[in-house]
Amino acid sequence: MSHGGFFEVPSDLQNTWWGLVSWQLQLTLVPVLCGLVIALPIALLCRRFGWIYPPVLGVATVFYAVPSLALFVFLIDWFGESDLTVEIPLTLYTLVVLVPAIVDGMRSVSAETRAAAEAMGFGTLRRYVQVELPIAVPAVFAGLRVATVSSVSLVSVGMLIGNEGALGNLLSDALNYHRPLLAWDAVISIAVIGVLLDALLVLARRLLTPWARKATAK
Amino acid sequence: MIVIDAVTKRYPDGTTAVDRLTLEIPDGSITVLVGLSGCGKTTTLRMINRMVEPTEGRILLDGADVREAPVNALRRSMGYVIQHAGLFPHRTVIDNIATVPRLLGWDKHRARERARELMERVGLDASFAGRYPYQLSGGQQQRVGVARALAADPPVLLMDEPFSAVDPIVRKGLQDELLRIQADLGKTVVFVTHDIDEAIKLGDMVAVLREGGRLAQYAPPARLLSAPADAFVEDFLGVDRGIRHLSFFGTEGLELTAEPIVTEDATAEQVRAATLPEIPYVLVTDAEGRPRGWADALDRATGGDGELLPYGHAFTVGRDSLRAALDAAVLSPTGWAVAVDEQGRAVGVAAQEAVAAAIRSAHTAGVLR
Numbered sequence A: 001m002s003h004g005g006f007f008e009v010p011s012d013l014q015n016t017w018w019g020l021v022s023w024q025l026q027l028t029l030v031p032v033l034c035g036l037v038i039a040l041p042i043a044l045l046c047r048r049f050g051w052i053y054p055p056v057l058g059v060a061t062v063f064y065a066v067p068s069l070a071l072f073v074f075l076i077d078w079f080g081e082s083d084l085t086v087e088i089p090l091t092l093y094t095l096v097v098l099v100p101a102i103v104d105g106m107r108s109v110s111a112e113t114r115a116a117a118e119a120m121g122f123g124t125l126r127r128y129v130q131v132e133l134p135i136a137v138p139a140v141f142a143g144l145r146v147a148t149v150s151s152v153s154l155v156s157v158g159m160l161i162g163n164e165g166a167l168g169n170l171l172s173d174a175l176n177y178h179r180p181l182l183a184w185d186a187v188i189s190i191a192v193i194g195v196l197l198d199a200l201l202v203l204a205r206r207l208l209t210p211w212a213r214k215a216t217a218k
Numbered sequence B: 001m002i003v004i005d006a007v008t009k010r011y012p013d014g015t016t017a018v019d020r021l022t023l024e025i026p027d028g029s030i031t032v033l034v035g036l037s038g039c040g041k042t043t044t045l046r047m048i049n050r051m052v053e054p055t056e057g058r059i060l061l062d063g064a065d066v067r068e069a070p071v072n073a074l075r076r077s078m079g080y081v082i083q084h085a086g087l088f089p090h091r092t093v094i095d096n097i098a099t100v101p102r103l104l105g106w107d108k109h110r111a112r113e114r115a116r117e118l119m120e121r122v123g124l125d126a127s128f129a130g131r132y133p134y135q136l137s138g139g140q141q142q143r144v145g146v147a148r149a150l151a152a153d154p155p156v157l158l159m160d161e162p163f164s165a166v167d168p169i170v171r172k173g174l175q176d177e178l179l180r181i182q183a184d185l186g187k188t189v190v191f192v193t194h195d196i197d198e199a200i201k202l203g204d205m206v207a208v209l210r211e212g213g214r215l216a217q218y219a220p221p222a223r224l225l226s227a228p229a230d231a232f233v234e235d236f237l238g239v240d241r242g243i244r245h246l247s248f249f250g251t252e253g254l255e256l257t258a259e260p261i262v263t264e265d266a267t268a269e270q271v272r273a274a275t276l277p278e279i280p281y282v283l284v285t286d287a288e289g290r291p292r293g294w295a296d297a298l299d300r301a302t303g304g305d306g307e308l309l310p311y312g313h314a315f316t317v318g319r320d321s322l323r324a325a326l327d328a329a330v331l332s333p334t335g336w337a338v339a340v341d342e343q344g345r346a347v348g349v350a351a352q353e354a355v356a357a358a359i360r361s362a363h364t365a366g367v368l369r
């Protein structure tokens, strides 16, 4: 068995480098997508009933303040050393970013635009969905970018609960086998994935919002 | 007809925005609400489509209280043009215009077809259809705003300072366009502005509001100018209301002098024949009869071709008002105004004295255009 290859993954991980990459992507993107799906109705409720917004933010922030490791350990009792144990906390974390991104984005729609919608006979829900939400898309994407990049790096913490950290698992092997190259591999790969995902989101935002003036696009 | 019946609006913070306002807004004409900033114009307009609910009083649309209709249906039956256009930034021009038809359940194709019609009506080139609002000038955005309000062919059009954010020349164009559209469509228009000139130009009826949302005067513009109800209205109209009032008198009765007009190639003999004792000038026209300028009669008659004096501007007999005629006479260095027909051919000249006489007799006759 050779010990030199940069992309050579120790056999104890029972995976290839590409396998770890796609696992990393899954552990990153599933929470972000689930977070978005959960954040949307919560945000709509917060927009409709303004008074629930501060408590919702408070609860989300409390979750965020709990160290991720503690949540992992806690969830092992239910889900064992599985992907879900990693994905659930990461989903909760994305909510802290996404809910305010959506709510504040919707609230920032100009008073004139909102009055125009009202004057034309949009009902409240229709106004949220057809006017405010589309106009909030750049703000939502700004939130998605933060959520995605932080998820990419948080995934590696999963290595601490029995090799559930995708590329992060290379870090523990780097320690165990005294192979610093593995640590470099993990760090560089994760960083590259983060940058690429971020670039994809920027591209998607541009395609989805042809109406946004270049100068003001967030 | 829209009847505003003893309506008062007090906001929760205690501000009385509108105070016992009563107005009858006739169908098929433009009624302008004018007044200083904060006098309750927007509030009044928004009570008509129930974006604001009155504290007291009621508003009737064709005899029925507006509170009886479902609110969104009511709003879809009234076009609303908002200050700064308030276009949806995420929708193209054509989809902005198609908004209300889509809300009313028209299919996309028909709604866009209708939107295209309206673009033409408000003078927007079809090539703008796919643009987004940020790609339009302020004046173009206002046109889209007007088209959007007209899209579902509502009988009532509410306009809140629609032209206040554009420069004076574009504003004049938009005002003329509105009058042209109104002549075709005959909507019941309620138009809010703080510009008294705009109010007088556009309004069939003008309601002047004073601070605290109280009605100062409700009258046709000519009556406003000739008989302001009190010092507030008089002050609001400004010091030149006499001159502005002249725009309601036609030039049909103005006495024109046809003689002192010669073509460029007139002989000395012809110039002598055209010269009148009371005016030392002759008006020189080109071969088609369009005025070019004034010439010294003596000089022309002796074969000289000295430089022509500019005549300022001409007025069109029958179409322009006495205000235009007076302005032309004041502007002309000879003191005589040049009258032209619809084709731009000089048909006569009028002395300042003749304009003054016409004004005097118009006042005594009380004939309004």
Ligand SMILES: Nc1ncnc2c1ncn2[C@@H]1O[C@H](COP(=O)(O)OP(=O)(O)OP(=O)(O)O)[C@@H](O)[C@H]1O
Pocket (backbone or CB within 6 Å): B011, B012, B013, B015, B016, B017, B035, B036, B037, B038, B039, B040, B041, B042, B043, B044, B194
């Ligand atoms: N939502 C509100 N709450 C409290 N006060 C309000 C509200 N909206 C308007 N006002 C007050 O009511 C008064 C009339 O406001 P309104 O907007 O109708 O004036 P306006 O004539 O349209 O003025 P402008 O020419 O500046 O648009 C003002 O004193 C304003 O401050």
Ligand SMILES: [Mg+2]
Pocket (backbone or CB within 6 Å): B041, B042, B043, B160
């Ligand atoms: Mg206003």
